């Protein structure tokens with residue numbers, strides 16, 4: 001099924017970047033900034049919930065079979081397999097929020113972001129990166145949520161993901177966290193619903 005995204009009054013913002021680059025940390029804080037009025041899309045995933053994660057708040061946790069059935073029914077705006085699990089953006093809530101003129105943020109991996117860049121050219125795209133792969137490695141280890149083998153796989157993926165950086169409209173280098181959050185907030189605050197003065 002195709003959707004016409006061009007005439008919706010809201011704004012779609014894609015935030016992407018390697019695992020451990022700081023996407024969730026930066027977004028969590030930037031969404032609280034005064035002047036920022038944006039909602040985070042809740043993805044579906046086949047991965048198991050981590051301690052503290054709630055069904056329907058952090059993700060819609062589903063089985064791999066349920067995910068594949070929804071995908072085959074065309075219910076995802078984009079989807080990807082990331083680190084062995086399936087992730088996808090449900091179309092319905094995004095469409096409805098954009099119809100209401102809201103700003104919707106997708107925090108998704110690079111494969112998904114590339115699908116959005118093709119499917120929704122009006123989307124605003126933000127790539128979060130780190131000063132170096134060494135810094136990324138230290139942060140992934142510091143987070144303590146992944147095993148050694150998983151950290152290595154994520155670093156290999158990061159190298160590949162960094163090759164797409166030029167396709168994004170904006171890049172935030174997450175060295176100083178406060179500055180990165182301020183930059184994200186400024187981009188989101190500027191991502192107002194489009195008016196009649198938009199470019200043709």
Ligand SMILES: Nc1nc2c(ncn2[C@@H]2O[C@H](COP(=O)(O)OP(=O)(O)O)[C@@H](O)[C@H]2O)c(=O)[nH]1
Nearest residue numbers: 019043044079080082087088089107108109112
């Ligand atoms: N393509 C795509 N990627 C997603 C989606 N939701 C989350 N992701 C990405 O999947 C990756 C793994 O997310 P997660 O399991 O929460 O782990 P973590 O972000 O590495 O702690 C991250 O890069 C997320 O941005 C989605 O709906 N679509």
Ligand SMILES: Nc1ncnc2c1ncn2[C@@H]1O[C@H](COP(=O)(O)OP(=O)(O)O)[C@@H](O)[C@H]1O
Nearest residue numbers: 019020021022023024025139143174175176177
């Ligand atoms: N600017 C920063 N300086 C130091 N550590 C950071 C910075 N930004 C994020 N972190 C830490 O790096 C780790 C990865 O960040 P996270 O937001 O989970 O990344 P992502 O959502 O992109 O996978 C977390 O432990 C986080 O606290």
